[in-house]
Amino acid sequence: MIVASYKKHILNFKRPSGTSRGVLKTKETWFIKLEKENAVGYGECGILRTLSVDDVPGYEEKLKWACENIDLGLDVLYQELMKFPSIQFGLEQAFLSLNSQDSFKLFPSEFTNNNVGITINGLVWMGDKAFMKQQIQDKISQGFSCIKLKIGAIDFETELDLLKAIRKEYTQQDIELRVDANGAFTPEEALEKLKILSELNLHSIEQPIAVKQFDQMAMLCEQSPLAIALDEELIGVFSSEAKEKILQTIQPQYIILKPSLIGGFKSSLEWIALAKKQNTKYWITSALESNIGLNAIAQFTHTLQTTMPQGLGTGGLYTNNIESPLQIKSGKLHYNNALKWQLNF
Numbered sequence: 001m002i003v004a005s006y007k008k009h010i011l012n013f014k015r016p017s018g019t020s021r022g023v024l025k026t027k028e029t030w031f032i033k034l035e036k037e038n039a040v041g042y043g044e045c046g047i048l049r050t051l052s053v054d055d056v057p058g059y060e061e062k063l064k065w066a067c068e069n070i071d072l073g074l075d076v077l078y079q080e081l082m083k084f085p086s087i088q089f090g091l092e093q094a095f096l097s098l099n100s101q102d103s104f105k106l107f108p109s110e111f112t113n114n115n116v117g118i119t120i121n122g123l124v125w126m127g128d129k130a131f132m133k134q135q136i137q138d139k140i141s142q143g144f145s146c147i148k149l150k151i152g153a154i155d156f157e158t159e160l161d162l163l164k165a166i167r168k169e170y171t172q173q174d175i176e177l178r179v180d181a182n183g184a185f186t187p188e189e190a191l192e193k194l195k196i197l198s199e200l201n202l203h204s205i206e207q208p209i210a211v212k213q214f215d216q217m218a219m220l221c222e223q224s225p226l227a228i229a230l231d232e233e234l235i236g237v238f239s240s241e242a243k244e245k246i247l248q249t250i251q252p253q254y255i256i257l258k259p260s261l262i263g264g265f266k267s268s269l270e271w272i273a274l275a276k277k278q279n280t281k282y283w284i285t286s287a288l289e290s291n292i293g294l295n296a297i298a299q300f301t302h303t304l305q306t307t308m309p310q311g312l313g314t315g316g317l318y319t320n321n322i323e324s325p326l327q328i329k330s331g332k333l334h335y336n337n338a339l340k341w342q343l344n345f
Contacts, residue, residue, distance in 0.1 A: 005067060093293070148179070177200070
């Protein structure tokens, strides 16, 4: 018999972090703990207010129900919780953790042995020009070869100036640049802005226009000289038929998979299989989880054997994160076994 419990944890940002949906100061998350005989398993249900499809009334009640009915098993619970992808993901992690020799090594590998690191992008948050410029300089000095900038919050010309300043000093061979618009452009202006951005030799742009504008997004993917990556577009898409229809309709160059927002590893693997059918590439990104969720996502990402920089650099954002072996060195995420987990739950 498995005993399941959960605990809410409020993560505090070291510095308020700007997105196109406002400034984040705190982030709530939920830990799941499974106990069976001498084994224990941990998972994290990472919910993002205003973005997660399961940001609905009754979320905690659903999590409580899942814990009370844990003996139904993961497969049954996964189906029952189809509209609660973050809980699906938390349970996936917790069952993997429970069944592992080490509760924190869900996918034992060369990564968890600290023999290899995962190349990640350095994330630059929205803010005024001086703040964004300082972040860019910091990321480059820390050894990142790929930088992702959130755009769409300040005026476009200022953002262009920042990107041009980087390109004056660093070629695309030196630094790969990605931008994330979080749906900030209107369909009418998007193509022209993409043409301007493409002149700066960027790698890609995430979600240039808002979701569920399938025809306009398909047109942009066809006509844009800059590769487009779908991000928010994947949230709230539950059936394999719906997933396939989106990919076939829009035909993006990339998709970005956030396990907390799309239903965990199972759903991520389904998206990957469908994307490969039409030569759409992908990368994995964390969604502001604590180190519990980030650890699971990183270990899963390593199993995919992808060489593209991944979006796993969010572990250092909080003052009260869970102490863990995860470390960033020279633009790579490592699992340093000399460091220990400190989770009081």
